[in-house]
Amino acid sequence: MEDVARLAGVSKMTVSNVVNNRAGVSEPVRRRVLEAIRRSGYRVNVSARTLKSGRTGVIGLAVPDVEAAYFGHLASHVIAEARRRGFHVAIEESGANAGGEADAVTRSRTLQFDGLILSAVALDRLEEPADAHYPLVMLGEQDFGGRFDHVAMPNEEGTHAATAHLADQGCRRIAIVTGGSLEGVNMVSRRYRGYRAALAERGLDAGPPLLFVLDDMSMEAGRAAAHRLADSGLGVDGVVAVTDTVALGLLRGLADRGLRVPGDVRVAGFDDVPPAAYAVPSLTTVAPDHRWMAAKAVELVVRRIAAPLRPTGRYVAPFQLVVRESSAAG
Amino acid sequence: MEDVARLAGVSKMTVSNVVNNRAGVSEPVRRRVLEAIRRSGYRVNVSARTLKSGRTGVIGLAVPDVEAAYFGHLASHVIAEARRRGFHVAIEESGANAGGEADAVTRSRTLQFDGLILSAVALDRLEEPADAHYPLVMLGEQDFGGRFDHVAMPNEEGTHAATAHLADQGCRRIAIVTGGSLEGVNMVSRRYRGYRAALAERGLDAGPPLLFVLDDMSMEAGRAAAHRLADSGLGVDGVVAVTDTVALGLLRGLADRGLRVPGDVRVAGFDDVPPAAYAVPSLTTVAPDHRWMAAKAVELVVRRIAAPLRPTGRYVAPFQLVVRESSAAG
DNA sequence: TTGTAGGCGTTATCAA
């Protein structure tokens, strides 16, 4: 900066004013400075600016697993929306466990992200006594008792719609394939509740034999569940999967056992990840409005960065049930 | 930091020494300082440290599209390897075009990433006169004339192996579905060359009618290509797809037209993304060693950060041809 | 309209 100032024959302060487009710099001086910047290849030092201002202009996005299709999808929307608002996004991987998610918060502050969007799957009790007002927006399904801004998925509503749809297509023995804990309030328990409610309304069986619980929510686990389901002799004719990833594994596992979809079994997923539309058969699924969620989450962090003490809010994403081949009638 | 120093009754410098695990601090003092840190909730200010040291400890990873399965896959390996070496990874989206990729480099320097791994698909002539020694590692397929460290895919070798395999399975009319420019040296032209070579060795047809060029390399484009291919009357019995994403779209498009895979047409892809194993039918594909590539790329940036002037190198990833249902014999 | 002084939090250097 000093070099530029010398080259242009002005002070550092004038250079700063030009760089930041501040008023009060005469046109000829401004031009001299810009020329000097160009010639010297000067570039502002973000660290110095950050040190002074206390802001980095970076929003963190912590997701359980960057590899999962769903998160790539989400990330691209968050990046776009943040850019629109003049922020930059840094993606963090938290691992799908409470420790990793708590670490992500700590790391986010250490790295001085101005705020963090945390797609939490495991963290239900987050303790942050030291600095309770770090701008933190929860994205996901758990219950945080109103302590954080929270963009939620339409978990119950979505699964309810998917289950009801399968029933409407003629399914009578509808299983659910899910993972994680059915205790407490989280994605899994909420989706399970939507499934139960839809079956109850129609007087259809629900009970444990139709409940398949996975160790994790991977494609491989979905595939294994399909094998168990096919071998169970339960006469299952419909399956609600807790996520599309699991559903895609299911489709594969049912194919392994020679079961036709939708001929023998109808399947519905949740998320509408891109591969869902291209699977063979294409996958019926609950499609939350990801763009809406991303935009909302970014809006909330940005607002909270500006006003750390404003009251928190909870917002549920709108969704559509996208009906495709995997649940076709007849 | 001053607070901590006061609390522990030492100087800021001693606090710094304790925080950084430097030798030359007596045990009792160290303990006092750690206790003071704990009580005060002190956290180092990364910006200040960066300002002083000129290093952020962050490596950028610029990918064309965070949404593509392949890049999520890659990113998770890069993150793991970087963490092992004490670096943090920031993921950037460049858009699959030369402008976006050049911007990614500029942004990387503005944001003061210590180095950048650039998965370039469009950038063939990168000009950076101002600061030619920014640690930059190219990941991908283009030819950079030895100006950068470069981790390349086994493009020709891989496609050659896939094409030869289809021929060995009995295919006689093998098409290729690809995208982008066949001019110059890039991923697409390299893969095309591997395909031509394998066909030539076996005296099989190649020529333009069997070449399907896409506008982009999306699933949707792959699907559309399958429709064109099915409607072409060319009697195609094998297809080499330039990527798995395209191949998965192809499988979908062939299903749309009632063509059975592998019964009527055999298909091979490139990348071995996770969904490839779970597709119906599961996809035969060229599987470059992604972990190896990620590790190599990180190793190269880290080395170049330490020694900006060392000579550049080019490294080609090892690969395996993973044979699955989509190319089964008979 | 432009310039000067001081400080953001850290660490390298050198002195005690």
Next chain:
DNA sequence: TTGATAACGCCTACAA
């Protein structure tokens, strides 16, 4: 083994 000082590059506040 510990501490004082200066400097990293920028920006706020104030003075000219």
